[in-house]
Amino acid sequence: MSEVQKYDSGSATNIERPISDPGIEPHRVRMTDKSEKHAKTAERQISFMFLVSIVGAIIAVWGFVAFPIVGGDLSATRNNAFWMGIGMALSLLGIGFGAVHWAKTLMPDNEVSESRHPARSSDEARAKAIEIVKLADGESGFTRRKLIRRTLYGALAFFPIPAVVIFGDLGPQVGDTLKHTMWRAGTRLTKDPTGIPIKASEVTIGSVFHVIPEGLKDLEEHKLEEKAKAAVLLVRVNPGDLKEDPDKANWSYDGIVAYSKICTHVGCPVALYEQHTHHLLCPCHQSTFDLADHCKVVFGPAARPLPQLPIAVDDEGYLVAQSDFLEPIGPSFWDIRK
Amino acid sequence: MNPQKPMRRRPWALGVVIFLGLILSGGGYAAATQTFEAEFGSPEQVEEGRKLFLANCASCHGTNGEGAIGGPSLIGVGAASVDFQVGTGRMPGQASGPQLYKKPVQFTEEQIAAMAAYVASLAPGPAIPPEEYLRTDGDPTHGGELFRINCAMCHNAVGAGGALTEGKFAPALDGVTEKHIYEAMVTGPQNMPVFNDANLTPEDKKDIITYLKYVEENRSVGGFELGSIGPVAEGLFTWIFGLGFIIAITVWLGAKAN
């Protein structure tokens, strides 16, 4: 072992093997090598598989033709997909099994050895390559002419910048859109999706209403964007069960509370309400909020309570918002408190 | 927005409803929110129900249905509650746990009807829904939309069920009768919230039932549905059966022929 090899092998140990490499195992003779009868059988099997493939292709075409789509009849769709799929599968598997069986039984299976060449170029090739690079450097003066080289680096650093800036209009400036929703003082709470306003008396204890602001249903533009922020869950609990902060006491109405439905973790709709525990569970990542206690996080990865929508009743008995949410809804972001 | 059927109401029941509404709203704007008023059974049926109640339910729910240790008050829960809880075998409950399971039904239909009549006689509450709202000829599109907004977060988009906190769960809905689906919405069994008729009108409920029955009867457009629980089942299938089968082929391909 030369010095170089010793260094190259790192911390590998050098142990003499107890025996020398015996070389490739002797070839094991197959039935198809020994007997012409077996070879014939294999040949017939392979051809049979190729024939199955042809039948499969025909089945697939038949499946397409035989089951025209009839409006409203799902069985046509089912039959179509089934027979085309089964036909294609037969057609493909027939070719595949046939070809591999062919290779395994009739093509030679003597293992052969081929020598490898290292990826590393030969020393002469390397020397030649270095010589070429040096020649090119000398001819262009790349190393010698510092000014050219440095300004080129500068140009190469600057030229992609427009390619980045050009994407500046992918989206508008964020502004304060994340901090406001459609809710205003006096906006009625209406049912999702019908937009029918809700009277306080309709919200019986144990009920849960999925709520959108009045007018959202008829928005021509940005309907889903507004809904993604303004969706609210309305629940009535026994007023005695509510643990309310004194300064938020008038945000609820006789046990009726409204909370943002958008999870403060990553924004899924938190809508799994348990009537007796007053817990709200997010189905996406299992954050759990205690609705009776200002939607504080009681379990899971969320960090902030669900924002509460202050509500009141207007003089026709309908539930209305007192104002917009007093804090941003949905997932936390960088300047959420600014 | 006026789904109620005033003609079918007895005046005093409406009065009770208005009174309750006044109490609940605190503002005095009462809209009738109760379901179909309780239709009392005959005195004999109520008496029969009372006997069954005393023999089978009173130990937890109190001798007059006022509730006791282990069981909530049944005053005002209505016939629909009894029909749902006993009719799906959840009641009488056996083991205590996070939630009652569906079990083989313990009583005959007459017995259930008798107990329902008795509990309904204690105080007005949601009644067993009439046939006309249990037919599946509603609007499945509207029903589907309502189901996704109000129900799918717990029960899954096609009613395959889902998990709640601390071992509770929303059960799968396939195989549940139209009547029991309706009663569950109107009574809010266990931790399920109540969907009264102001929230989902009887027509809405019918649409939801229509939708659920449609997806129950029109399964498998694309083949076996792997439990309809979504990508997790598909991923497991890919690894275990998809790759499993392909690996079996690679092993055959790499093995030497005899």
Place this chain on the structure above:
Amino acid sequence: MSSVTEPTTAVGKTADYLDDRLSLGTVIKQFGRKVFPDHWSFMLGEVALWSFVVVVLSGTFLTFFYEPSMAHTYYDGSYAPLKGAEMTVAYASSLDISFDIRGGLIMRQIHHWGALIFVAASGLHMLRVFFTGAFRKPRELNWVIGFLLFLMGMGAGFTGYSLPDDLLSGNGLRIIDGMIKGIPVIGPAVSSGFFGGEFPGTEVIPRLYSLHIMILPALIIALLAAHLLLLVIHMHTHYPGPGRRDDNVVGYPLMPVYVAKAGGFFFLVFGVIAAISALFTINPIWNYGPYDPSPVSAGTQPDWYIGWLDGALRLAPGGLDVAIFGYVIPMGVMLPIIVSLVFLVLVAVYPFIEAWVTGDKRDHHVLDRPRNAPTRTAIGAAGVTFYAVLWAGASTDLIAIFFQMSLNHVLTAMQVLLVIGPVIAYWVTKRACLALQRKDREIALHGRETGRVVRLPHGEYIEVHEPVDKYELWKLVDFKDYEPIMPRPNKKGKITVGTKLRSAISKIYFEDRIAPVSKAEYELAHADHSPAIEESAKRKPKQLKKKL
């Protein structure tokens, strides 16, 4: 070619025409008999390659019918429970592909099943490469290319998952939006740029579409080309065995055996995917309804390859909004992002770490049996466990229902497992590897136990051991063995921090080691003329004969 003979047949004339223009003869001469080793685990990469081809073919069909538009429309197709529903054109066209275009549903299912199998096979192929040490010199860069391919596969998968614009994928995008918004400083602006304004906007589907059908497939194809080119340059590795050396490759020639096997294998992979797609539904988008920000379905999960990231989000501890000067960093979101990025980087650079620890600069073309690299195998097992717990974490709700357990308990148990699981897996795997190596050593030295007990003339009872044949023995003794590196001073006579670190890690890797059987040991074991080995040695020729 005229120097050979003038072609007379049609095939000959065609070949002549092509060779005059494409130098086909040289290509066939060069590659026609190239040798490929045969082992089932070497086919895993091919599964990924062929399923990618299947996905490209079926995806091309889908592009003819799918419309990437978020314009509003009312559905008027075959599926009754959505008739008249308001939805985007993207969702409506996906429904039409499913119900109203013949062959559409089967192609959609082939595309989706194929995609799941593509990413799964890539992952399994990576595991094979890792556990057999196939990433060692000269293949480190090809490992990185493969790693990038896996990432691209995940990206292509996720962008495709979002295209139907149904409730399930919409909630998936909403989660992505929530994560993006949580990135410090740039989060809200990046979200606005991605969605073209506020979530969900009307831009994101067309943008995902161009990523899905143009940018990501182009990148995958380019990387695949590089991956396969390097495969041709390096030639395939082979498992240790008789005649297999670092300077040769043992197997079957490309033409005809490998052409038939690999070519046939494409049809087999495609056929299996087609059969699955005919029988099993995947992503029944009609069940979920159009996207609407208010509803959500129980069991909202991503496709399996994104599962581990979703699991990381679920398992993150709660209440971690960190405030700095009034600015908020939502660590509940950032922590999973950071942890998964660190995990990915570790996977990508592992070959370089191991090369640094062993200091081995030689080319390696003979693979390691996993037991013969106990620490690497243990690290791999720990990584797999970590990934698997995160992955399982994405289905806590389903696990809770299926096993009738509390969701909360399942989640807490997963959090604990995420920390201790990899440690246990590391320890158990390392011990198991060392035990297997010890067993190999025993067999090499003393042969296999036959279970036959004989009584010797002087009354001693012994069990007869049967020596293994030379081919088997070679497999047992031919592996690379490393010792811990001692920290040595450099030329300036100093022991640097790097050297110390390297020696410490080297110690972790190689302190517990089972050395291969040396010649001296072997001769010693056979020199005492143990009657047991003698006894069975007599039987050997007979057995060999039977085998042949």
